[in-house]
Amino acid sequence: MKKPRELKVKPIKNGTVIDHITANKSLNVLNILGLPSDQSKVTIAMNVQSSHMGNKDIVKIEKRELASSEVDQIALIAPKATINIIRDYEIVEKGKVRLLNEIKGLLKCPNPNCITNTIEPVTGRFYVIATEPVILRCHYCERLMEEAEIESQF
Numbered sequence: 001m002k003k004p005r006e007l008k009v010k011p012i013k014n015g016t017v018i019d020h021i022t023a024n025k026s027l028n029v030l031n032i033l034g035l036p037s038d039q040s041k042v043t044i045a046m047n048v049q050s051s052h053m054g055n056k057d058i059v060k061i062e063k064r065e066l067a068s069s070e071v072d073q074i075a076l077i078a079p080k081a082t083i084n085i086i087r088d089y090e091i092v093e094k095g096k097v098r099l100l101n102e103i104k105g106l107l108k109c110p111n112p113n114c115i116t117n118t119i120e121p122v123t124g125r126f127y128v129i130a131t132e133p134v135i136l137r138c139h140y141c142e143r144l145m146e147e148a149e150i151e152s153q154f
Contacts, residue, residue, distance in 0.1 A: 009043055015062040017084040018074065023047050025077050026057035031154045032073045033061070040064050053080065073106055075099040076150050079131055101128055103136060110149050114141040
């Protein structure tokens with residue numbers, strides 16, 4: 001019996017690998033990062049089998065390292081994600097995304113009557129109520145925002 005060939009994704013020389021993304025959320029991550037773009041080569045693996053998560057997504061971005069604000073946004077979509085910085089084909093930095101206790105300026109409140117949705121210059125501010133699934137509470141009107149509403153903003 002013939003053994004099937006294993007297909008491997010080419011390693012990147014310099015850039016970022018985002019691993020352990022919740023299955024089927026990699027397109028949301030790309031949206032957060034403004035990808036694809038003319039400057040970055042991106043490789044996506046979706047619904048890859050994972051002993052740790054069951055299924056997961058992976059995103060590899062060549063020649064780009066993420067800003068901390070981008071990592072904060074990814075944590076809203078994929079709270080278990082890991083960020084690996086690659087230089088000269090080696091992992092030089094590895095870390096997990098961390099969902100902050102308070103989210104400022106990244107999201108808009110879905111409540112149309114919230115002060116953040118008026119002509120007043122008020123920045124959105126949310127508190128993390130739960131992490132699995134992610135649930136946020138608006139600082140101003142106390143409306144709860146669940147994952148689907150969070151994802152729709154990216």
